[in-house]
Every structure is written in C-alpha cells, then in structure tokens.
Amino acid sequence: MSKSLLEQLPEIVAKGRQEAERILESLESRHRVVLQTREMVFPAKDVVQKDWLHRPDSAFDLPQSSLLPEIQPSLNPIKPWSNRLIYGDNLLAMAALLAGDEHTPSLRGKVDLIYIDPPFDSKADYRTKITLPGAELEQKPTVIEQFAYSDTWSDGTASYLAMIVPRLVLMRELLSDSGSIYVHLDWHVGHYVKIMMDAVFGKENFVNEVIWQAAIGDTSDKNKKFIKSHDAIYMYRKTTTSFIWNDVFQEYSDASEKLYSKSDEGGYYQMVSVDNPGGGGYIYDFGYGEKMPRNGYRMPKETALEWLKRGILQVEAGKVPRRKLYKSPDGVRCRDVWTDIRSLQGNETIGYATQKPVTLLERIISASSNNDSLVADFFGGSGTTAAVAEKLDRRWIATDLGKPACMVMRKRLIDQNAQPFLYQAIGDYQVESAKTALxxxxxxxxxxxxxxxxxxxxxxxxxxxxxxxxxxxxxxxxxxxxxxxxxxxxxxxxxxxxxxxxxxxxxxxxxxxxxxxxxxxxxxxxxxxxxxxxxxxxxxxxxxxxxxxxxxxxxxxxxxxxxxLQYLTVKPIQRKASGEQEVLSIALDNYVLLSPDAINLDEANRAKLQQVINHEPLALIEYWAVDPNYDGTTFRSLWQDYRGNTENDGDALRCVNQAELSVPSKTGVRRVCVRAVDVFGFESEVVQEVV
The missing domain is CATH 3.40.1350 (Trna Endonuclease; Chain: A, domain 1)
Structure with a gap:
C-alpha cells in the first residue's frame, strides 16, 4: 500500500536537505557552478538620452567587477555591486551565488529579503499572448498564444514539494541574519509548503500568514462553495534575535473613517476603551467617583495621569474612563489581511499570466528591507520584485527558468530607466542540468x-x-x-x-x-x-x-x-567620422526563425506565425541591441530598441530596423556586435569588423 502524502513528508524533507547539502559541499570544488555574464544592460530607450556612448573607450575596457563603481554600493568594500537578472534553474543560480567567483564574493548571509511567487501546483498550463503586426497590410494585429510554463508535476504534490525543499534550504543559506522570506501561494499547496518552511526555517521563526484578497474566482451558480478570493503569503525570519522591520500603513476603511467623528485641536478622534482585554489589568483610583474597568486598566497609573493631564483620558463620576484615539495621518498599521491592494491595475498589466501588482511588492519590500538592502526573487516571472526594488533604491537579484520571462523582465527594467544591470546565465547550464536530471x-x-x-x-x-x-x-x-x-x-x-x-x-x-x-x-x-x-x-x-x-x-x-537554427543578418555597417566622434549606421537585413514546429504552439497559432514569417520576419524581433566596442566576451548594450518602446518611432508592435550611434572616435578596426532576441526568447547575434 502506497504512503499518503502526509506520510511522505519526512522523507521529502530529508531528501531535499540531502540534495541541498550535496550542492553546498560542492561549492569549494573546482567544478562548482558559476555564472557567465551574457550582457551588461545599459537601459536607454533611445540614443539621445544616455551619455554612456560618449565616454572614452577605456570606460568599457574594465573588468565586470569594476565597470560600475559609481552606480551602486557594494556588499564588499573592494568590489562594487551590480544588480543582476539570471536565466536558468534557480537551484543552480543559487549555488553559483553561494559559491561566488573572482568578480563577486559569495552571497551567503548577504540577502536581506527574499520574495518568491513559485508555481501553485495548480495542475494548469499557463500561456502568454504575443501581439504581432498583421500578416497583410491593413489587417488587424495577429495575436499568438504561446505556452509559458506547466504547473503540473509528475508525481503530483509530492514531486512539487521535492522541488521546493532544497531551494528553501539554499534560500536560507543566502539570507542575512536580519533577513526574512515571503513565499506567495494559495490553497492548492500552501498548507504543505508551510510545513516545509517550519522544517527548514524553524517553527519559531514564523512571523505572519498574510491573506491577500486577490482575483475573485468562479462566481457562477454552478460553483457550489464559497468563492475563492485570496492568496496566502507566508513570512519567516532567518533568526529569532532580530530582523529588518519598518512599519507600513494602510488607509482607513470607510467604516473606520466614520468612527473618527469628533475633532479638537489634535485632529479627528474616537473614544475607545481602556479595559485590559486579557484580564489582570492595573488597579488604581483617580478619586473622581469613576467606575473601574471590569478587567482593570491596560496602562500603568503614570501613563493614565499623563493622559489625563493632556486631555486624552476622560474620567467622569459613575462612568468607566475612556480615552481619545486620534486618527493617524499615516493611516492604520498594516494588518495581516490585505483587502486594499487590487490584483492588477489596468495600466500595469504586461500580459504575463501570474503578474503581481506593484503595490503588493511595495508593501513587502518597504516593510522588510532598507535602502541598499539586497532583495532577491528566484521565481522572477513578470519582474515586479526587481522593478519595485529598483524603484525603492534596493539592490536586487531576479532569476527565472523561462527565456520569455527574462525578456519581459529586461524590457520592464529598461522601460523604467533602471540602473545598469547584468544579464547572466549558468555556466555549462546543460551539463549542470543534466547532473540534476540524471x-x-x-x-x-x-x-x-x-x-x-x-x-x-x-x-x-x-x-x-x-x-x-x-x-x-x-x-x-x-x-x-x-x-x-x-x-x-x-x-x-x-x-x-x-x-x-x-x-x-x-x-x-x-x-x-x-x-x-x-x-x-x-x-x-x-x-x-x-x-x-x-x-x-x-x-x-x-x-x-x-x-x-x-x-x-x-x-x-x-x-x-x-x-x-535561427539567425540574424545585418547589412554592412557604415562608419563616418564627425569631429571627435564617429557615426555608426546599422540596419537589420533579415531574421530566420527556428522552425515554427519547434515552438510550443497549437496549429492555429502556428499558422498565424507562419504568415508573419512569410510577410515580415523582422517583426519577430522583440529586442535588439548594439555594442559598438565588443570585446568578444561581455556584450554591453549601449543602444537598444524593443517592441513596445515608442521613443524611437510610434510603432509599438515593431522594433525599428535601423539605428545611428554617435560614439567616440577610434583608430583602426572597430568590432561591432548586434544581438537580437525574438518574441519567443531565442537569441542570435552578428559581429562585424568595421574599418
């Protein structure tokens, strides 16, 4: 007779710990997992906005560890920090971050806040929508639905938990002693994951279960149960001694607003009880013939006398004293039930199925990190965590296994003019993944x-x-x-x-x-x-x-x-001197995509894609960038355009196909690299030696 899921839990935890221990033991070996910097992204919507291009060539010849000394403070006073977006399995990414390398020290004990929104074990397949120009002139835009990821697990919830446990162990290793972690789930598997978190972080380090009123579920008459309308977010700290905490506030509800109906020079207030709700309160008498609260006073007499002097405490003969509670201009301290954050505002939707709202992450990051704290999200998805961390002046790391998700995050960060960041991948990714699989x-x-x-x-x-x-x-x-x-x-x-x-x-x-x-x-x-x-x-x-x-x-x-294969062709790059500058003229020529049969599309969507391939293959370019001084190792995107950016032209469905870059003059041959990513996340690049 097979074991129930409950009976399997101790074994799942034990095996997950063993897997994590093997990874931790391998960190000192010469075969440890490393990160490779695929690109240094300098966000710029157009060539005019940024001055990066006009720096002398020597500014771009520095090793990656010292390229951005003036941008961000460091976790290590000798080596400056760069935010990073990492493509690949988060288990391997965390192993590389723990191991460190010659450019970046180990991040063990350096991360102040982790927020993750992992799959929910929902047994659903998630799809993303891609809107492309119509295959014929005057035709409506073509909308293609692409498979994004599957939230199904071969052995059901047991294999889901086997996935999450070693990752939680490595996250704990990355957390600082004052750090905390938030894990965002729902009814499918949240209760089981909480047990896993008790095992990994310690039950004594549980802080909160936050209930967030998310999107409303099925409201039809056929749904014979209470309507699903919330997610659960589990918060744990690393240690019991201390953790970063900043009070955050909610607006008063309409019902609460009405309670503050009285006012004086101190503002709006309501009268509230001073009774000690748990019993065993303070016993004393003011001498005004007042009645004693049933459970005693909740405050010592010294505090009560101070309140009485300031007019906050009202004491009358024959009545139980009450005190004024003034309405705070900041609002009310945040409770653990959040009904004031909507699931998504219309103007922030970017078409990613599991996108979370900015206001949700603003509350979490504001509460559990400080300026310059390091924030990490190892299931990056739509990039809300990285975007909000950037906005709030936190350092950040975001990882995701999906190339489409990494592209969404990169575009989103460029769109908000983020500080320069690294786009990295796992070194020998297939080899490391094969070790995990086989x-x-x-x-x-x-x-x-x-x-x-x-x-x-x-x-x-x-x-x-x-x-x-x-x-x-x-x-x-x-x-x-x-x-x-x-x-x-x-x-x-x-x-x-x-x-x-x-x-x-x-x-x-x-x-x-x-x-x-x-x-x-x-x-x-x-x-x-x-x-x-x-x-x-x-x-x-x-x-x-x-x-x-x-x-x-x-x-x-x-x-x-x-x-x-997919590959890009670029017309011969033109180079023209202009005083101390020179102008590079770059024009895309053609793009050949992977066979549509290779992409996870149904037949109808594959036919739509084929129309676009036949009519306008360059319309499949999601993003392209130029490094005018390519060193053959690290690509520095000093100019870029992407679908949705209208700074370079007014067409949100296409990238521009030509670019002119004004760069400092250089003697001899200039090595120019053009890199493109298509709407499905596939990369291609062209390198030209320009005389």
Whole structure:
C-alpha cells in the first residue's frame, strides 16, 4: 500500500536537505557552478538620452567587477555591486551565488529579503499572448498564444514539494541574519509548503500568514462553495534575535473613517476603551467617583495621569474612563489581511499570466528591507520584485527558468530607466542540468544516447562510436552526431561532421548535427559551407527539464521537436567620422526563425506565425541591441530598441530596423556586435569588423 502524502513528508524533507547539502559541499570544488555574464544592460530607450556612448573607450575596457563603481554600493568594500537578472534553474543560480567567483564574493548571509511567487501546483498550463503586426497590410494585429510554463508535476504534490525543499534550504543559506522570506501561494499547496518552511526555517521563526484578497474566482451558480478570493503569503525570519522591520500603513476603511467623528485641536478622534482585554489589568483610583474597568486598566497609573493631564483620558463620576484615539495621518498599521491592494491595475498589466501588482511588492519590500538592502526573487516571472526594488533604491537579484520571462523582465527594467544591470546565465547550464536530471555521476555519452533515441536514431557500435554520440537513421544512410552540452557547436564541429559523413564506415549520404549551444556565427558558417547534405538542428532547450520530471522516453519522443537554427543578418555597417566622434549606421537585413514546429504552439497559432514569417520576419524581433566596442566576451548594450518602446518611432508592435550611434572616435578596426532576441526568447547575434 502506497504512503499518503502526509506520510511522505519526512522523507521529502530529508531528501531535499540531502540534495541541498550535496550542492553546498560542492561549492569549494573546482567544478562548482558559476555564472557567465551574457550582457551588461545599459537601459536607454533611445540614443539621445544616455551619455554612456560618449565616454572614452577605456570606460568599457574594465573588468565586470569594476565597470560600475559609481552606480551602486557594494556588499564588499573592494568590489562594487551590480544588480543582476539570471536565466536558468534557480537551484543552480543559487549555488553559483553561494559559491561566488573572482568578480563577486559569495552571497551567503548577504540577502536581506527574499520574495518568491513559485508555481501553485495548480495542475494548469499557463500561456502568454504575443501581439504581432498583421500578416497583410491593413489587417488587424495577429495575436499568438504561446505556452509559458506547466504547473503540473509528475508525481503530483509530492514531486512539487521535492522541488521546493532544497531551494528553501539554499534560500536560507543566502539570507542575512536580519533577513526574512515571503513565499506567495494559495490553497492548492500552501498548507504543505508551510510545513516545509517550519522544517527548514524553524517553527519559531514564523512571523505572519498574510491573506491577500486577490482575483475573485468562479462566481457562477454552478460553483457550489464559497468563492475563492485570496492568496496566502507566508513570512519567516532567518533568526529569532532580530530582523529588518519598518512599519507600513494602510488607509482607513470607510467604516473606520466614520468612527473618527469628533475633532479638537489634535485632529479627528474616537473614544475607545481602556479595559485590559486579557484580564489582570492595573488597579488604581483617580478619586473622581469613576467606575473601574471590569478587567482593570491596560496602562500603568503614570501613563493614565499623563493622559489625563493632556486631555486624552476622560474620567467622569459613575462612568468607566475612556480615552481619545486620534486618527493617524499615516493611516492604520498594516494588518495581516490585505483587502486594499487590487490584483492588477489596468495600466500595469504586461500580459504575463501570474503578474503581481506593484503595490503588493511595495508593501513587502518597504516593510522588510532598507535602502541598499539586497532583495532577491528566484521565481522572477513578470519582474515586479526587481522593478519595485529598483524603484525603492534596493539592490536586487531576479532569476527565472523561462527565456520569455527574462525578456519581459529586461524590457520592464529598461522601460523604467533602471540602473545598469547584468544579464547572466549558468555556466555549462546543460551539463549542470543534466547532473540534476540524471545524477551527479552522469556521463556526456549517456545523455547523447538519450538524445539519439529521442531523435529516432540507433547508436553505432562501440568500436565505431567511442564517444557514444554517433547514430544512424534506421532507413537510409543518414549519420547523426550529437554534440556535447559542454561545447559550443560551431564551424569546427560542422567540418568534423562533414569529414565523418564522407569517411566513416564507407561514407553516408547525409549528416545531421544535433547541438545544445551554438556559436553566434553558426548561421553564417552554414551559409558559407552551402552543403545541402548537412543539417544542423537544435536539441529542445527544455529537454533536461522534461527529463527531470521522469517522463518516459517514448512519451517524450512524441512530444518534443528538434528544430532548425535561427539567425540574424545585418547589412554592412557604415562608419563616418564627425569631429571627435564617429557615426555608426546599422540596419537589420533579415531574421530566420527556428522552425515554427519547434515552438510550443497549437496549429492555429502556428499558422498565424507562419504568415508573419512569410510577410515580415523582422517583426519577430522583440529586442535588439548594439555594442559598438565588443570585446568578444561581455556584450554591453549601449543602444537598444524593443517592441513596445515608442521613443524611437510610434510603432509599438515593431522594433525599428535601423539605428545611428554617435560614439567616440577610434583608430583602426572597430568590432561591432548586434544581438537580437525574438518574441519567443531565442537569441542570435552578428559581429562585424568595421574599418
């Protein structure tokens, strides 16, 4: 007989702790998880607004640890701090933050506030809407619904809890001794997660369960129960000794306002009891023939006499004394039931399914952090936490597993003219994810064998396939090569594949290369090779996450798609001297998207997408940016445009396709990098050497 969920809880906690302990033990090893800076984002809606472009070239040749010394104070007095947006599994991101590196010290014990809004175990699939220009002139905009993420778990709530426990353990390691954590959930799994939090943080460190009146649920007659209308937010502190707390206030309700009906020179007030509600109050007499409160006075006599002197306490013969309670200009101290924050204001909706309102995070961040405190959200979603932390002068970290979510956050921060921040990813992300999915002792060859099976290829014999990454299609003479998740698939891999096609086992008609990560120039390399018998396909980026959920390979084979590459082309960049400056003229040429079959769309939405691809492929660009002095390592987006920005033109559904940048003059060749992200979160870039 299988165990009930309640019976499984001790084992779930124990295994979660063990997983977290393995991660913590690995932090000192040379194979520890690290973060790679993909981009340094300098928010600017147009080239005119910012002066970053007009700094001397030397300003951009500094290492990332010292690039922003004047922007933000540091957690370490020697190394300045940069806010960061991190793409990837938050378990790996937290491991990297705990480990630290040569640029950033470990953040263990440095985070003052964590707010997370994890999946709710709702058994629902969430979708995002993407509005694109119509496929024909004068046509209404095309709206595409894209799968965002699935809130379903292979073993139900047990596997959900197995996911959350090791993450809570690492969050506790990151929290400062005066830090606190808020976990936002609802009825689906909140009560179970609270038990997990009691185990990780200690029941004695529970502070509040906040009830927030969120969106109203099903109000139809068929709903035979009380209507669901609230979420629960669990607040815990790191230690019992102290934690950051600033009083926050709510406006008085209409009913409360009416109680303050009297006024004097001190303002509006109401008369309230001085009875001690729990009994055992102070016993004394004023000598005016007044009656004693039933439970005694709630304040000592010294306080009562002071109030009497100031006219706050009213004492009359034959009556129980009462005191004036003045209406505060700040409002009433915040209770743990929040009905005054609406779910979302119309003008702040950005189309992300689980977006939370700014006012909700303003209250939490104001209460539990100070100026320059470090705030983190490891389920970043729509980016409300980062946006509010930025607004309130807090330092911040936001992570998310989804590329669309990271794009939403990046655009949102640029839109509010945030301070420069880092966009980072997990180093060797696929390798680290594979260790999580397949065990720490996995071998790359094991993963290659799985990929071959999912593609429908049979592995070659061991003597012809020592790396265990070669296979063949059962019918015909097609060779399949699976590249390592630890490598960038580029020109060298393509040449190796062509050589194997022509020589291995007497030769093959065709070779297919399956890759995880690609050199930015891969599209141009394919064009240059111009070989019709060479195919390069992308291994589904969410494959490892699917493997973590222990789905059967046969089921996965039916669900996943290997897709063609996406790449961007840019017209030759023009460079013109203008005094001490020079002007760069950059124009996008074309964008080739991954096959629509690879994207999680239904048939109707895939057809809409194909129309846009055929008619105006550049309309699929969500964001593009320029680094006029690319060093080959860290991209610095010193100019950018994105859909929804109307500073550069009046079209909210398209990016501009051309840009002119005025930059300090430079002798010799200038290396310019153009990076684009499409509406589905796929990146591509072009590097040009401009004479």
């Amino acid at each position: 065990g720490r002792k996995f071998r790359v060859g094991d993963l290659s064998q799985i990929v071959l099976q999912l593609y429908g290829a049979l592995p070659l014999s061991p003597e012809d396939n020592p790396g265990r990454n070669l296979g063949r299609i059962p019918e015909g003479k097609t060779l399949v090569l699976v590249d390592s998740p630890a490598k960038m698939t580029g020109l060298a891999t393509l040449k190796k594949a062509l050589a194997l096609r022509d020589t291995l086992l007497g030769g093959w008609d065709k070779v297919v290369v399956l890759g995880w990560n690609f050199d930015p120039a891969i599209g141009h390399d394919l064009q240059a090779l111009n070989d019709a018998q060479l195919d390069v396909l992308v291994i589904p980026p969410d494959l490892l996450d699917r493997l973590k959920k222990k789905s059967g390979l046969e089921k996965l084979r039916k669900e996943i798609r290997f897709s063609t």
